[in-house]
Amino acid sequence: MATIYTVSQLNNEIKDLLDAVPGYRNLLVQGEISNYKAHSSGHHYMTLKDKDAAINAVMFRSDAMRLKFRLENGMKVIVRARVSSFPRTGAVQLYISEIIPDGAGALNVAFEQLKAKLAAQGLFAPEHKKPLPPFPGIIGIVTSSAGAAVHDMLRILNKRYPLTQVRLFPVRVQGVEAPGEIAAAIRYANHYQLADLLIVGRGGGSIEDLWAFNDERVAYAIYESRIPIISAVGHEPDVTISDYVADLRAATPSNAAELAVPDQAALLQNMDAAASAMASALSGKLRHARQRLNVLSQSPALSSPTSYMEQRRQSLEHLKTRLIAAENQQIQRKKQRFIGSTAKLDAMSPLKVLTRGYSIVHGDNDAVLRSVHQTAPGHEVRITLSDGSLKAVVSEIKEDTK
Secondary structure, eight states: OOOOOOHHHHHHHHHHHHHHOGGGSSEEEEEEEEEEEEOTTSOEEEEEEOSSOEEEEEEOHHHHTTOOSOOOTTOEEEEEEEEEEETTTTEEEEEEEEEEEOTHHHHHHHHHHHHHHHHHTTTTOGGGOOOOOSSOSEEEEEEOTTSHHHHHHHHHHHHHOTTSEEEEEEOOOSSTTHHHHHHHHHHHHHHTTOOSEEEEEEOOOOTTTTGGGGOHHHHHHHHHOSSOEEEEESSTTOOOHHHHHSSEEOSSHHHHHHHHSOOHHHHHHHHHHHHHHHHHHHHHHHHHHHHHHHHHHTSHHHHOHHHHHHHHHHHHHHHHHHHHHHHHHHHHHHHHHHHHHHHHHHHTOHHHHHTTTOOEEEOGGGOBOOSGGGOOTTOEEEEEETTEEEEEEOOOOOOOOO
C-alpha cells in the first residue's frame, strides 16, 4: 500500500533529501541578480537567473555584513551557497554565504568603490567646479584622432563659432595604456597653457570600452586642471567618474561641442538687437537734447542777454536794500535792549544808593558789616560815603531789641 504524506511531511522529507547531498552544501552558482530586495532585518532576498531558468536565493544578515559592495538588479555574480528547501512552502532555494562579482558586475563594483572614495575626498564638490569661458579662443580636445567623435566635434565647433581655434591632443581612449595617456594630455595642456577650455571624452561603447574614464589617474588629472574641462564620454545614459569630476558633463561629444561655444547665429541676432536698442536710445537722447536746446534758445538769458543782466542787477539791488534795512532794524533792537539793561544796572548800583544819604561800614578785613555782632567797642571801622570814606572807632554798641 502506498504511503500517504501530509504536505508538511513531504516538504520536510524533500528538505532532508537535499541537505543529505554533500555536493549541495557548498556550490558555486553563476547568474544574474533580479527581484533584489534588502529587508529591514538585514537579510537580502533575490532571484538568481540565466537565460533559461531562475532560482530564489537568500543571504542572511550575518553573511551580508561581509559584503564590500552594493547589490543591484542586473549584476552578474558567482555565489557560494547551499541548496535546500523552505518547508513551509516547499520552495527550493539557495542559501548564499558569499557573493563574487562576475564580468561587468565586477566593473560596476569597482566603479562604485572608486566613486565613494573620490566623493569622500571632495573631488565631486560643487565649489571646485570652474565656470566655462563664454568665448574660448582655443579649445583643446583630448580624444582619439581616429574616432568619429572628434570629427563630429570639429564640424559643430566650426559651424557654431568659427572664431575659435581647436587643438587636438590625440590619445588612446581604451585599453591598458589609455588612462595614462589621457591624464598626461590633460597635464600637458595645463603645463603649457595650450587651451582656454578642454573637452575630454570619446564616443559610445560598452562599459569595458569606456573604462579608461573611470580610472583614478584621469580623475585626479581633471580635478587638478586649471583649465575648465567638459567631460564627453559615450552616450547620454553612460556615466563615468570623469563626468562627476569635470566642471561640466555633456551627454555626448557633439553636445560637448555645443556647450563649449556660443552659436554665431544667436550672437548675430543678439548683436542686431543690441544695435537696434542702442540706435533707439541714441535717437531718444538726441531728441531730448534738441528739445532742451529749443527751450534754452528761447530763454531771456540767450535771447536778450543785456536785458536779462539788467533785470538780475535790479533784483540784486532790491535784495541788497532789503538786507541793509533788516540789518539796521536788528541793530536798533539790540541797541534799545542794551540801553534798557544799562539803566537797570545803574538803578541797582550801590553808588547810587550812597548818593541818597546812605553809607557802607567796613570792619576787619574790609568786610561789610551787616550786624552789630560783627564788631565791638574800641574796634576801628571804615565808613564809605558817596564822596569818600572816613575811619572811626566804635565807642558803643546798641542792639535793636525788636
